[in-house]
């Protein structure tokens with residue numbers, strides 16, 4: 001639980017600020033992170049981080065300033081000095097042309113339903129022995145790499161608007177393994193995600209990679225010529241495409257500023273295929289559930305696309321203030337995007353049985369957007385991608401590039417899996433911010449544009 | 458942290474304690490200061506006015522061929538931080554097939570300071586905002602829908618010590634600037650022109666870079682006038698033609714398809730689970746014709762005012778000046794001590810003579826990995842941009858990236874740019890919208906047919922290169938001349 005001393009220091013400084021008429025937001029972020037990295041079948045790095053960050057935002061009419069401090073909070077003077085720095089920045093700031101919407105913790109929140117002590121205190125030896133077991137089962141002749149990040153995050157939010165507190169505590173993990181053939185150079189991967197230590201099981205990885213190994217061992221791989229293909233997109237690829245479509249098409253700022261691929265549409269218009277529905281649902285346990293936004297707004301289910309129709313756009317506080325809208329509490333910051341499942345069989349190969357030659361691309365690497373206005377994205381296949389004929393895997397494919405639009409790919413989906421899958425989208429660039437999407441385990445779309453492919457693995 | 462001398466003394470004692478306990482190598486980086494200020498004017502509104510301050514110590518312990526790392530921002534927690542790093546290394550050493558080793562090195566003592574005329578952290582916020590608002594006003598125009606003026610200032614004071622007796626003090630300062638104007642084109646699609654602060658390679662790296670009209674502040678009028686043409690321009694049609702990259706685009710091409718594939722940790726497979734691998738392997742060095750004879754690429758720490766210059770890396774190695782590609786032939790990589798040792802051992806021969814000084818960590822709480830320094834294409838002998846245009850039959854000149862997507866082994870790529878100028882029979886004819894080009898790395902560099910002279914060479918800055926797990930964002934420089942490639946696939950198929 002939140003350190004009692006730090007909590008009382010923050011409340012004290014919040015009260016002092018309020019008494020002085022300062023409008024401030026105090027956000028404490030505490031992470032205890034561990035990451036084991038594997039390279040060349042060895043542990044290449046075993047690292048621990050225990051970091052405390054304090055963000056202070058001061059609003060002075062139309063002027064705002066913020067200061068972030070990373071370090072030990074030994075006494076109230078540390079917090080007062082961060083407040084003073086933010087206050088001074090706000091004093092000197094040039095005024096905005098609109099009134100910022102004050103942050104306010106709507107209702108007191110204290111949530112830790114996705115906190116697991118076993119994962120928070122996971123001994124790195126557990127990770128080491130799991131990797132050892134997997135190497136042994138899949139074969140010592142391969143080259144293994146991977147990483148296993150786990151940790152606990154605490155977020156504590158106070159504002160001078162009232163005395164409410166918002167507190168979140170959670171745990172999360174992301175395991176990955178890459179198996180590379182030392183001579184042939186093909187790569188297979190498997191990932192596991194969850195918020196409990198018990199969500200991980202070594203067999204899930206050995207089973208999935210073991211299933212694909214014979215195909216890769218017994219085939220030289222093939223190059224895919226440019227053209228239009230029917231493609232089975234796996235959960236990883238779906239989360240990349242849908243996540244980026246949401247980021248660029250469903251946030252209020254991009255829409256207001258006519259930068260998004262939805263800019264010429266409005267709520268009520270059909271923007272994608274009739275079988276595509278998407279919500280931001282912080283109550284969905286396949287995501288990392290975060291019940292309030294960083295401005296203090298309580299979050300519930302927020303529909304974005306229903307049966308292909310644009311229902312709502314997400315407005316963060318700054319965008320809402322700028323364009324005279326209401327902040328939705330949902331933004332692209334820590335989303336819990338959930339795409340509806342369909343009626344497809346659990347095995348995508350069964351679904352593709354009558355489809356002839358199709359590509360199975362489980363994930364996309366390095367996606368980017370040549371045209372945000374047109375919704376054009378590009379990215380390439382990497383691991384586990386194969387050519388399928390009449391529902392049978394016939395050969396791995398070399399790295400293959402898709403350059404297409406969200407509207408085309410998500411407008412021509414013929415089969416959607418009935419099984420939801422959680423895809424961990426967290427990165428560890430800045431502070432620990434667990435993010436996961438719940439998407440169908442696969443979908444099949446036709447007429448997908450393949451624009452290039454590598455000549456070998 | 459409290460008294461810096463006391464902390465350094467504590468670090469020395471802990472390094473000795475952990476070394477004498479059996480560690481093969483120990484180092485610590487003490488960030489006495491690590492500040493970053495970000496200011497963003499968005500349509501004139503100050504949307505970011507933020508400063509981040511942090512300090513702390515990161516400890517790295519090598520135990521039986523495996524790294525353990527731990528960090529603390531609490532001076533009272535130094536001893537337990539060293540213990541944690543050592544414990545992490547011991548756990549890691551239980552699963553080691555290819556032991557890492559640093560080799561023996563004499564103590565290195567030295568210091569490095571980025572040359573700065575005016576420390577941006579001494580310029581008042583008021584003065585910074587007045588300057589940025591002036592730029593924003595220059596970007597204003599009726600047809601312009603969005604304007605952005607961005608500034609980022611970084612300052613780090615780092616004390617490095619290791620178990621070999623090395624002690625290095627680094628005081629780094631970086632300035633990043635960007636301005637952008639956006640407008641809707643004739644099809645209702647948003648177009649943009651932008652300008653990033655660059656350097657000429659000489660001079661200082663303080664606030665004076667921002668206010669220098671050539672390097673940054675004098676370009677608002679140019680990008681506006683290019684944008685007004687761009688929004689009326691026709692689309693680039695699909696087809697094969699020559700592509701001339703201005704440094705604003707060329708630096709990212711170099712970054713993604715020369716820099717990243719030549720990071721030795723990536724070549725050795727240490728990035729497979731995240732950033733990816735490399736089509737280059739240890740056999741490639743001294744044999745692989747990476748590009749045409751016109752291609753010479755260096756890793757050079759001597760560019761005074763570039764974020765890729767830091768004096769000494771986080772292994773305590775002096776940052777060097779050496780060739781990566783010599784007249785088309787691949788000869789070296791971006792290297793650190795442990796990676797060089799592992800590569801040579803694996804190859805059974807000396808592929809690399811010494812570390813190139815590329816081990817870098819982004820903050821005290823991250824462990825060093827192989828990073829780019831300043832990865833540069835050396836100027837050539839094909840004259841100015843106008844000379845290169847004059848010798849081009851059918852091509853485009855492109856500038857500034859909109860989109861970049863690269864294959865996981867860096868073997869193929871796809872780039873979208875802000876603007877293209879069409880070249881027909883040696884003359885610029887018109888501006889074209891939505892230019893894209895794609896290719897395969899080796900085929901592309903082997904088609905390099907012209908390299909501009911020193912007058913075309915600019916040091917572009919990258920302040921957001923992502924790599925590693927835990928992920929790290931790094932600051933890098935690229936000195937690049939104007940370069941021309943032939944027979945490139947451009948535009949998108951209908």
Ligand SMILES: [Zn+2]
Nearest residue numbers: 712717922923
């Ligand atoms: Zn990069």
